Amino acid sequence: MGANLTNRLDVSVAENQQISGRVKIHDLAARLGLSKSTVSRALNGYPDISETTRKRVETMARKLGYRPLSHAQAIRTGRVRAIAMVLNADEPDGHNPFLQEFLAGACEAASGFDWTMTISTARSEQDTLKVLARLVEEHKADGFILPRTAVNDARIRFLRHLDVPFILYGRTGYGCATPPANTSWFDISGETAIRKAVLRLAGHNHTRIGYVGSDLKFNYSHLRRDGYVEGLGIAGLPFDPELVRNGARTREEGAAESRALLGLDRPPTAIVFATDLAALGCYGVATDLGLKIGQDISIIGYDGIPECHYARPGLTTFNVDSHAAGARLATLLIRQIRGEAPDTLRELGEASLTERASDGPPSLTSEELAEKITKSNEHISGGTNQ
Amino acid sequence: MGANLTNRLDVSVAENQQISGRVKIHDLAARLGLSKSTVSRALNGYPDISETTRKRVETMARKLGYRPLSHAQAIRTGRVRAIAMVLNADEPDGHNPFLQEFLAGACEAASGFDWTMTISTARSEQDTLKVLARLVEEHKADGFILPRTAVNDARIRFLRHLDVPFILYGRTGYGCATPPANTSWFDISGETAIRKAVLRLAGHNHTRIGYVGSDLKFNYSHLRRDGYVEGLGIAGLPFDPELVRNGARTREEGAAESRALLGLDRPPTAIVFATDLAALGCYGVATDLGLKIGQDISIIGYDGIPECHYARPGLTTFNVDSHAAGARLATLLIRQIRGEAPDTLRELGEASLTERASDGPPSLTSEELAEKITKSNEHISGGTNQ
DNA sequence: TCTGTTGCCGAAACCGGTTTCGGCATCGAA
DNA sequence: TTCGATGCCGAAACCGGTTTCGGCAACAGA
Numbered sequence: 037m038g039a040n041l042t043n044r045l046d047v048s049v050a051e052n053q054q055i056s057g058r059v060k061i062h063d064l065a066a067r068l069g070l071s072k073s074t075v076s077r078a079l080n081g082y083p084d085i086s087e088t089t090r091k092r093v094e095t096m097a098r099k100l101g102y103r104p105l106s107h108a109q110a111i112r113t114g115r116v117r118a119i120a121m122v123l124n125a126d127e128p129d130g131h132n133p134f135l136q137e138f139l140a141g142a143c144e145a146a147s148g149f150d151w152t153m154t155i156s157t158a159r160s161e162q163d164t165l166k167v168l169a170r171l172v173e174e175h176k177a178d179g180f181i182l183p184r185t186a187v188n189d190a191r192i193r194f195l196r197h198l199d200v201p202f203i204l205y206g207r208t209g210y211g212c213a214t215p216p217a218n219t220s221w222f223d224i225s226g227e228t229a230i231r232k233a234v235l236r237l238a239g240h241n242h243t244r245i246g247y248v249g250s251d252l253k254f255n256y257s258h259l260r261r262d263g264y265v266e267g268l269g270i271a272g273l274p275f276d277p278e279l280v281r282n283g284a285r286t287r288e289e290g291a292a293e294s295r296a297l298l299g300l301d302r303p304p305t306a307i308v309f310a311t312d313l314a315a316l317g318c319y320g321v322a323t324d325l326g327l328k329i330g331q332d333i334s335i336i337g338y339d340g341i342p343e344c345h346y347a348r349p350g351l352t353t354f355n356v357d358s359h360a361a362g363a364r365l366a367t368l369l370i371r372q373i374r375g376e377a378p379d380t381l382r383e384l385g386e387a388s389l390t391e392r393a394s395d396g397p398p399s400l401t402s403e404e405l406a407e408k409i410t411k412s413n414e415h416i417s418g419g420t421n422q
Numbered sequence: 423m424g425a426n427l428t429n430r431l432d433v434s435v436a437e438n439q440q441i442s443g444r445v446k447i448h449d450l451a452a453r454l455g456l457s458k459s460t461v462s463r464a465l466n467g468y469p470d471i472s473e474t475t476r477k478r479v480e481t482m483a484r485k486l487g488y489r490p491l492s493h494a495q496a497i498r499t500g501r502v503r504a505i506a507m508v509l510n511a512d513e514p515d516g517h518n519p520f521l522q523e524f525l526a527g528a529c530e531a532a533s534g535f536d537w538t539m540t541i542s543t544a545r546s547e548q549d550t551l552k553v554l555a556r557l558v559e560e561h562k563a564d565g566f567i568l569p570r571t572a573v574n575d576a577r578i579r580f581l582r583h584l585d586v587p588f589i590l591y592g593r594t595g596y597g598c599a600t601p602p603a604n605t606s607w608f609d610i611s612g613e614t615a616i617r618k619a620v621l622r623l624a625g626h627n628h629t630r631i632g633y634v635g636s637d638l639k640f641n642y643s644h645l646r647r648d649g650y651v652e653g654l655g656i657a658g659l660p661f662d663p664e665l666v667r668n669g670a671r672t673r674e675e676g677a678a679e680s681r682a683l684l685g686l687d688r689p690p691t692a693i694v695f696a697t698d699l700a701a702l703g704c705y706g707v708a709t710d711l712g713l714k715i716g717q718d719i720s721i722i723g724y725d726g727i728p729e730c731h732y733a734r735p736g737l738t739t740f741n742v743d744s745h746a747a748g749a750r751l752a753t754l755l756i757r758q759i760r761g762e763a764p765d766t767l768r769e770l771g772e773a774s775l776t777e778r779a780s781d782g783p784p785s786l787t788s789e790e791l792a793e794k795i796t797k798s799n800e801h802i803s804g805g806t807n808q
Numbered sequence: 809t810c811t812g813t814t815g816c817c818g819a820a821a822c823c824g825g826t827t828t829c830g831g832c833a834t835c836g837a838a
Numbered sequence: 839t840t841c842g843a844t845g846c847c848g849a850a851a852c853c854g855g856t857t858t859c860g861g862c863a864a865c866a867g868a
Contacts, residue, residue: 073820073856086816103560106493109856111493112857152542448825460848475847491824497824498853
């Protein structure tokens with residue numbers, strides 16, 4: 037007496053179903069000769085239903101293609117079987133390139149549980165809170181994924197106060213004595229990646245390695261910088277504060293910080309960037325100064341955006357698997373909503389290195405590099421850059 | 423007796439609301455000394471409610487911060503006040519760069535009506551239909567935005583068959599005698615943009631202008647190619663089928679088609695690309711052949727992806743405003759769901775030209791260019807390209 | 809045989825809204 | 839004065855599920 041739409045795609049023709057007749061729990065019950073309360077309990081795993089009845093109900097439900105309306109369930113259960121994410125669209129860098137893959141991962145994972153994903157956007161931090169508030173008020177979702185966590189994140193305080201489930205993409209509370217309790221998160225260990233980047237460059241015999249970090253309001257910025265310092269320590273290289281810059285989020289900012297580092301009396305022969313975007317910003321600067329990337333100056337990025345592949349030379353970088361991240365976050369969040377303790381829902385992944393041609397052994401010492409740069413500056417002194 | 427969460431952000435402290443007490447329609451009615459049916463009808467614009475009562479109800483609702491649960495309404499009305507979009511994540515090009523802006527536009531517009539947006543992803547055309555089916559079955563949305571419309575689009579047939587509202591981002595049915603009836607859409611006139619591109623190049627005195635189109639399964643591919651032909655006609659230039667290539671969706675494919683065009687006996691001195699990605703693919707080819715873009719070979723793209731700005735030289739292109747597109751699509755779709763006739767909900771926007779350095783007057787004739795390319799090919803013959 | 813559990817299921821209330829239906833005033837016209 | 843509209847509102851049914859509660863039958867123990 038009819039299959040669900042998904043099946044119909046295969047069966048091509050519906051069996052004998054009356055038009056537009058969605059199968060309701062009532063129909064299912066009538067067909068089975070049971071009451072709808074029994075059917076409901078059978079489908080929802082109540083213990084007071086015999087195993088044989090449960091099987092009967094389940095097979096018949098499958099046969100008729102019965103699917104409960106999540107919003108009809110929600111009115112009683114308070115669960116809409118949906119998770120949400122609000123993007124901050126005003127961020128200069130955005131997570132543009134990752135977004136598609138990230139959403140795909142999250143949606144696929146959610147679909148696996150028969151959940152859906154609703155998204156929304158905001159234009160500022162304050163706006164984000166308002167959007168969250170609206171979604172919570174209307175109960176459009178049972179929980180939230182919070183991307184780009186800050187060291188001190190207003191969204192966390194807000195949702196915790198309202199007692200709404202959430203999971204972080206990233207960690208939070210850097211530098212706090214007590215780690216944030218009762219919080220679930222998924223993150224990629226940027227600190228590990230950056231440490232490896234430093235060690236890789238040290239292995240190339242670089243001794244002056246610079247670092248360009250991102251906005252310190254984000255928690256990951258601190259962790260990646262720590263990775264840089266750790267790497268230097270392990271490699272036995274001295275830490276020189278002059279070689280560390282922060283706050284580069286865009287290509288332009290990456291270019292500016294690169295210029296600053298390369299303008300030093302003793303410039304670095306290699307630079308690790310906290311983001312690919314900032315690293316790509318260095319390309320124009322290097323070209324303007326007549327430096328060959330991968331020889332005169334080595335560069336390693338982080339993120340794994342597609343442009344790395346097309347840059348000349350290709351940018352060596354650490355790839356984060358956004359698809360997997362989205363999938364894990366959705367899965368962990370749903371498990372949390374279903375009752376698991378947030379503290380047990382924490383995972384740390386690793387970024388994978390993609391070796392390209394932007395790094396290698398230094399062709400010049402720091403002093404020689406400085407000299408070359410000085411000459412270039414005199415020479416062009418009107419060169420366009422950006 | 424309490425304000426809603428959104429207000430609380432401003433008021434900082436809730437007035438005197440009991441914890442976790444969402445205001446329900448019952449509370450509102452009790453507070454007003456009315457029945458909840460009256461309150462409901464007042465809020466929903468029924469004619470049998472006096473104007474004074476309506477005002478009273480509305481101000482009290484605002485004061486208490488009452489917001490109906492959309493899923494509670496849905497159970498009776500059948501409307502969840504949500505629109506959905508399913509992305510095809512397997513497309514080689516995706517609409518990656520536009521996605522964030524597009525979603526922002528759509529979400530903002532939907533929010534303005536107090537609607538929300540749910541999204542999902544699929545991995546193939548067939549999968550897309552299954553995902554759509556699931557969303558329709560569970561009625562997770564009242565209507566759909568269909569991105570990247572094909573000439574012959576299975577999604578359209580599917581949703582039309584189910585009588586579910588949808589709107590196209592793009593047109594459909596290219597070449598059909600009868601335009602598709604009862605269909606709403608929003609599109610950017612790619613044909614106009616490409617025509618302008620051709621005229622611009624003709625104005626630079628190019629006489630052999632090539633065209634690299636996209637996959638002809640998409641409707642826009644045909645329209646843009648038409649724009650190319652129209653442009654040639656207006657400029658009084660002959661149409662040479664040799665100069666037209668199709669099917670380039672990625673950088674790599676764009677590179678391959680560029681190579682094919684530049685390898686002709688009488689190569690074009692300018693090429694119009696249907697997409698920026700394909701145009702950027704030409705950059706590596708030009709470099710390999712020792713051609714200066716903007717002089718030896720002129721290039722114009724379409725889309726307005728960020729990379730255009732960072733390519734060297736910058737890529738002249740036609741920008742589509744994805745944010746505005748998302749906003750219009752959401753708005754038109756909601757209006758359609760609310761009852762307006764689809765045929766009246768059609769809009770065509772224009773892309774805006776951003777002039778950069780990738781096009782200009784030809785430095786060489788087609789013959790001279792051919793000679794130069796031949797030499798380059800002999801010379802390098804082992805050059806890397808991609 | 810009687811009683812008390814236990815297993816399993818149905819009846820009915822419930823969730824938070826919307827919509828139908830009918831009834832009470834009020835008013836104008838006959 | 840009576841009657842029929844009309845304006846305005848409340849009671850109750852309804853939407854499609856879930857959950858509580860109670861009851862019947864089968865069974866074990868006394």
